[in-house]
Structures are given as C-alpha cells and as structure tokens.
Amino acid sequence: MSEVIATNQTILVVGGGISGLTAALEAAECGKQVILLEKSPSVGGRVGQLHKYFPKLCVPSCGLEIQYRRLKANKNVRLLTMAEVTQISGDAGNFTVNVKVSPRYVNENCTACGECGKAVSAEFDDEFNYGMKKRKGAYLVSHMAYPQRFVIDPRIVAGDDGAKAKEACKYGAVELDMQEQNLNLNVGAVVWATGWKPYDAAKIQPYGYDRYDNVISNVEFERMLDPFGPTGGKIVRPSDGHAPKNIAFIQCAGSRDQNHLKHCSRICCMATLKQTTYVKDQLGDNCKSTVYYIDIRAIDRIDDFHRKVKEDANVTFVKSKVANITGGENGNVILNGVDTEGYNRYRTEHDLVVLATGMESTVPAGVFPAGININEHNFIELDGDSGIYGAGCSSDALDVNRAAQNATAAALRAIQVVTRVAGQEG
Amino acid sequence: MSDMNQAMVEKYRSSFLKEVEANVEEGHWVKMCMQCGVCSGSCPLGPHWEHPPQEIFMMIRAGKREDVLSSSSMWMCTSCYNCIARCPRGLPITHIMHGLANYSKRLGLQPKNQPTAKFSQLFWNNLTKTGRVNELKLGLSLYFMNGIGPGIKTALKMQDVGLGMLKTGRLNPLEILGGHSIKDKSGLQKMLKKAFEIEEAKIAEYKG
Numbered sequence: 001m002s003e004v005i006a007t008n009q010t011i012l013v014v015g016g017g018i019s020g021l022t023a024a025l026e027a028a029e030c031g032k033q034v035i036l037l038e039k040s041p042s043v044g045g046r047v048g049q050l051h052k053y054f055p056k057l058c059v060p061s062c063g064l065e066i067q068y069r070r071l072k073a074n075k076n077v078r079l080l081t082m083a084e085v086t087q088i089s090g091d092a093g094n095f096t097v098n099v100k101v102s103p104r105y106v107n108e109n110c111t112a113c114g115e116c117g118k119a120v121s122a123e124f125d126d127e128f129n130y131g132m133k134k135r136k137g138a139y140l141v142s143h144m145a146y147p148q149r150f151v152i153d154p155r156i157v158a159g160d161d162g163a164k165a166k167e168a169c170k171y172g173a174v175e176l177d178m179q180e181q182n183l184n185l186n187v188g189a190v191v192w193a194t195g196w197k198p199y200d201a202a203k204i205q206p207y208g209y210d211r212y213d214n215v216i217s218n219v220e221f222e223r224m225l226d227p228f229g230p231t232g233g234k235i236v237r238p239s240d241g242h243a244p245k246n247i248a249f250i251q252c253a254g255s256r257d258q259n260h261l262k263h264c265s266r267i268c269c270m271a272t273l274k275q276t277t278y279v280k281d282q283l284g285d286n287c288k289s290t291v292y293y294i295d296i297r298a299i300d301r302i303d304d305f306h307r308k309v310k311e312d313a314n315v316t317f318v319k320s321k322v323a324n325i326t327g328g329e330n331g332n333v334i335l336n337g338v339d340t341e342g343y344n345r346y347r348t349e350h351d352l353v354v355l356a357t358g359m360e361s362t363v364p365a366g367v368f369p370a371g372i373n374i375n376e377h378n379f380i381e382l383d384g385d386s387g388i389y390g391a392g393c394s395s396d397a398l399d400v401n402r403a404a405q406n407a408t409a410a411a412l413r414a415i416q417v418v419t420r421v422a423g424q425e426g
Numbered sequence: 427m428s429d430m431n432q433a434m435v436e437k438y439r440s441s442f443l444k445e446v447e448a449n450v451e452e453g454h455w456v457k458m459c460m461q462c463g464v465c466s467g468s469c470p471l472g473p474h475w476e477h478p479p480q481e482i483f484m485m486i487r488a489g490k491r492e493d494v495l496s497s498s499s500m501w502m503c504t505s506c507y508n509c510i511a512r513c514p515r516g517l518p519i520t521h522i523m524h525g526l527a528n529y530s531k532r533l534g535l536q537p538k539n540q541p542t543a544k545f546s547q548l549f550w551n552n553l554t555k556t557g558r559v560n561e562l563k564l565g566l567s568l569y570f571m572n573g574i575g576p577g578i579k580t581a582l583k584m585q586d587v588g589l590g591m592l593k594t595g596r597l598n599p600l601e602i603l604g605g606h607s608i609k610d611k612s613g614l615q616k617m618l619k620k621a622f623e624i625e626e627a628k629i630a631e632y633k634g
Contacts, residue, residue: 321463
C-alpha cells in the first residue's frame with residue numbers, strides 16, 4: 001500500500017456510505033485534503049443495498065454512480081477500504097487517529113475478471129444480501145462495488161482455495177501474505193459517518209422472527225427485488241418460494257419502544273409505503289398488503305406518497321401495534337392484537353410478514369476522546385467546537401435525502417476547523 | 427365569559443384525568459399512553475374485558491368518569507405483567523389497573539357482586555383482624571361467599587383436599603377458634619384506621 005499522507009489540515013471521513021461519500025466529496029471539492037475510510041471492501045453502504053428510493057422511486061445506483069465518478073475524478077480524496085478507526089485522541093485541529101487496515105489479499109492489479117471466484121469452492125453467507133444467499137470465498141461485494149476489486153475471505157487464505165485463487169489470477173493480483181496494517185493519522189477534523197444497521201429483529205420476541213420462516217425484515221424484503229439478489233428479483237415466501245398473496249407490514253418493529261430503540265427511526269413508514277408499491281408492481285391484484293401501524297409519519301411532501309398508497313384498493317391500514325405473532329397452517333402466521341379505531345380484537349392470518357425494523361446507530365464505544373457527546377440513542381450530538389462531527393445516521397435517524405444534507409453540513413463544519421488551522425499556520 | 431362558555435369549558439376540562447392522577451396509584455402514567463394497543467392484544471384475559479386497557483386510558487382522558495369507575499374491566503386483571511413487559515412506553519399498566527379498581531371500590535362505584543372485589547374484601551377483613559391471614563377461615567368464607575347452599579356443595583367437593591392438607595400439617599383446625607395473631611393487634615388496627623381516615627379525607631371531595 002502506498003503511503004497515506006495526512007496533516008492537521010486533513011479532514012478524516014469515517015464511513016463510505018452515502019453520508020461519508022457526500023461529506024468527503026463536498027470537502028474535497030472545496031480543495032481540502034480528505035481521507036475517506038470504509039470498513040468493508042466497497043463503499044456504497046446501505047444505499048447500495050436498496051432497490052428504489054422513496055418518494056421518487058428512482059434507482060439508488062444512479063446517485064451512487066455519480067458519487068463514484070466524483071470520487072474517481074478528485075485528487076484530494078484518498079480512499080482506504082477495509083479500514084477501521086480504533087482510537088481517536090487529541091483536540092480539534094490536531095487529532096491522532098489509529099486505524100486498523102485489514103488485508104484484502106488482492107492488490108491494485110485486479111481487473112475484476114472473476115477467475116479467482118470461479119476457481120475457489122468454499123461458500124459463505126453473503127453479507128451484502130443479509131445472509132439470504134451464499135457467495136464464494138473470493139468475491140466482489142456487489143456489481144456496483146467500488147473499487148471494482150475482488151476480496152479474498154480470510155477464512156480461505158491458508159487453505160487450498162487460497163492457493164487456487166492465486167493460481168487462477170493472470171494479473172498477479174492475489175497476495176496471500178498481505179498483512180494487517182496499523183496507521184497513525186494526524187488530522188484536523190473528523191466527520192463520523194458510520195451509518196446504521198437494521199435493528200436485530202430476533203430481539204422482538206413476540207414477533208418470532210427467529211421462529212417463523214415467513215417473518216422477515218424490511219431490508220431482506222428490499223434485497224428480494226434485486227434481479228441479482230437472492231430470489232432473482234421475485235417477491236417470495238422464504239418457506240416455500242411461492243409468491244405471497246397476503247402480506248403484513250408491521251411498523252415500529254423495534255423503534256419507539258423502551259424495550260428496544262427509544263427513537264423513531266423515521267424511514268420505516270416511507271420504506272413500507274414504498275414496498276407496497278413493489279408488491280403492487282410485481283403481483284398486482286394477486287396480493288394484498290396490510291400495514292399495521294401506530295401512526296404513519298409521512299410528513300410534508302412525502303404525505304402525497306402516503307395518500308397515493310391509501311388509494312390502492314389492495315393496501316389496507318390497521319391502526320394497531322401487533323401484540324404477537326403465532327404459527328398457522330402451511331407456514332402462514334397469525335397476527336394478534338386490538339386496533340385503536342374501535343378497539344376491535346383481531347386474529348388475522350398472513351402468508352408473509354415484513355417487519356419494518358428500526359435504524360440502530362453504529363457509533364462505537366471507546367473510540368472517541370472524552371467530551372464527545374453521544375446521546376442516549378447512541379447518536380453524536382452536535383458540538384461546534386469539538387472537531388468531531390456526526391454525519392448522516394451517526395447524528396440522527398435520517399432518510400437518504402436528509403442524510404446527504406446533514407453530511408454536507410458536517411463537511412462545512414470540518415472545513416471551518418481545518419481552515420482555521422491553516423490560518424494559524426500561515 | 428358567558429354561562430354557555432363556562433359550560434363548554436367545563437365539558438372539555440379533563441378533570442377526570444387530574445382526579446386519576448391525584449388518587450389512583452401510578453395514575454400519572456395515564457397521559458403517557460400512545461394508543462398502540464399492544465397491552466390489549468397481549469392480555470390473556472383480553473377478550474373478557476369490557477374495555478381493554480388502552481381504551482380505559484382513552485376513556486380517562488375523554489373524561490368518562492362513571493363509565494370507567496363502574497366498569498368491571500380493571501377487576502379482570504390477573505397480574506400476569508405481559509402488558510408491562512411489552513408496553514413501548516413503559517407504563518406500569520398492571521399497577522394502574524389495580525389502582526383504578528381500588529379507587530372505584532373506595533368510592534363505592536365498583537360493579538355489584540364483582541367476584542374479585544368480593545374476594546379482595548374478604549381477604550382484607552381476614553388479614554386485618556389479627557394481622558395474619560387465617561387460611562382456614564379465608565377458605566371457608568370463600569366457600570360460603572355465594573350463600574349456604576353453594577357453600578356446602580363446594581365444601582363437600584373440596585373435602586378430600588382439605589383432609590389431605592390436615593394430614594400433612596398444612597391446615598391447622600384450631601385456627602377456627604380465632605387463630606394466630608401478631609403481637610400488637612390493636613396497634614395495627616389503630617394504624618390502619620388512621621390511614622383509612624387520611625385516605626378518606628383525601629378523596630372526600632370526589633365522593634358523589
């Protein structure tokens with residue numbers, strides 16, 4: 001790996017999802033030096049795993065591609081993948097950041113030809129598809145991976161598969177003796193944009209995510225729509241692979257709940273409304289959707305979207321937080337509860353349940369210097385003088401649009417810090 | 427303000443919510459309910475409630491005093507704590523239900539012949555007499571709760587259980603003569619009397 005040059009006029013952006021990319025690019029296009037770190041082998045984050053954006057229902061890969069082109073064209077950004085921050089010390093204008101870079105075992109000669117993937121045989125759960133599918137031990141994270149470079153899974157490096165991958169590579173790109181690296185970076189400001197992860201649905205015990213095959217999470221449902229995804233783009237029941245006829249969407253699955261995430265995750269109402277349009281587009285009148293909700297939080301311009309979905313005769317809304325889910329016949333499940341509009345007790349059978357799981361912050365413990373204010377929801381609170389700024393879903397539960405706006409604001413705060421440093425240093 | 431205005435203000439004043447907050451155990455939580463319905467759906471006795479907890483909370487906020495306090499609903503609670511475990515807002519629903527039942531009893535508004543209310547009264551009388559529960563007398567008073575005829579019937583039905591308990595020393599037949607007691611019986615009764623007076627004074631203004 002070539003040397004990474006950083007000074008206290010450098011901005012460090014941690015996380016290569018839509019927020020991190022945006023913050024890094026906005027700062028770099030203002031002429032600042034930026035180092036962008038990404039933990040996984042490819043940037044793109046959660047957005048890359050989405051089928052469509054709400055409310056415009058356009059394809060996220062389009063926006064990502066624009067960001068990748070900006071990234072490629074900009075000499076001020078240095079991207080490091082498979083890199084994780086382990087410790088930050090110091091103050092605004094002068095931070096020391098310890099970074100651990102895991103070996104990819106593939107160097108820059110890689111052309112993503114795919115020969116190594118064909119040569120190896122061991123398969124592992126595909127993280128990009130939430131384990132709904134297997135991938136090879138030598139793999140490209142996704143078709144949209146950036147950089148377009150394969151990765152060798154550390155679990156095959158020492159075995160036969162590792163040797164096979166090396167042998168198959170015509171470009172000498174496979175380097176099985178690559179080692180973990182530890183870097184010490186001196187930077188002026190940090191934009192923290194490690195984003196979110198879906199709340200672990202198995203923790204919502206009454207909903208039986210771990211007990212019933214046909215209870216899935218909304219991020220898994222999203223993956224089903226990808227033509228290259230685990231189901232080849234088809235909406236199916238995991239238990240038998242048949243198309244569902246009667247889907248239930250359960251809102252606030254893990255959000256707005258003292259037993260789980262206290263905060264409102266903000267995106268799940270719109271995500272579900274959006275997903276009912278997938279059902280409509282693919283299955284038409286052959287499938288009904290029922291949305292169980294406490295209240296639908298689709299405000300201002302996205303309210304139009306909500307109204308439009310309500311006009312769909314195949315979509316029903318039930319104002320009720322489902323109390324529990326029990327097993328039924330043929331892999332079906334039964335939703336039990338009492339609605340709030342009339343206090344009617346229901347016991348409704350569905351053949352597929354999609355839990356609109358909440359957004360859990362991934363801000364880590366034990367990394368930041370003292371004084372960084374992380375709130376009870378594990379989001380970084382804004383402190384103008386701290387030099388460390390949360391961006392996107394590290395600062396609050398946000399949709400893509402608001403995450404990008406928030407990241408731009410964080411970039412501006414970081415720019416102010418390094419500009420002040422530059423002024424002092426003359 | 428005109429009389430009509432006053433009347434309207436009175437109509438919409440949520441005085442019952444304030445009354446509940448002042449007099450019902452954990453009553454200050456009622457305003458925190460967000461009407462998701464998880465408590466009602468989680469209640470194992472739910473189908474037997476006239477108004478599920480979530481509806482009771484809404485009725486309190488809507489000022490339906492008589493309907494709430496004379497309802498049999500909160501007397502149906504078996505303290506399984508499913509609702510408390512699942513409530514996303516952390517409301518101590520079980521305790522609120524007991525608080526409401528207790529308050530309606532103090533005001534004399536509980537449904538007539540409500541078995542839980544009757545049993546609670548029997549238990550309380552039994553306990554406060556000596557400061558100790560007299561299990562023999564409590565059992566017998568339960569048998570005869572609904573009159574002599576059904577009492578004898580129940581006693582006959584239960585005689586094997588009773589004899590078994592006698593044999594294994596789980597039931598002392600001498601308890602019928604008055605039973606064991608705490609050391610300072612009259613002290614306890616004085617204390618309870620005083621507490622009762624204080625409580626009565628507190629709710630005097632709410633008594634119809």
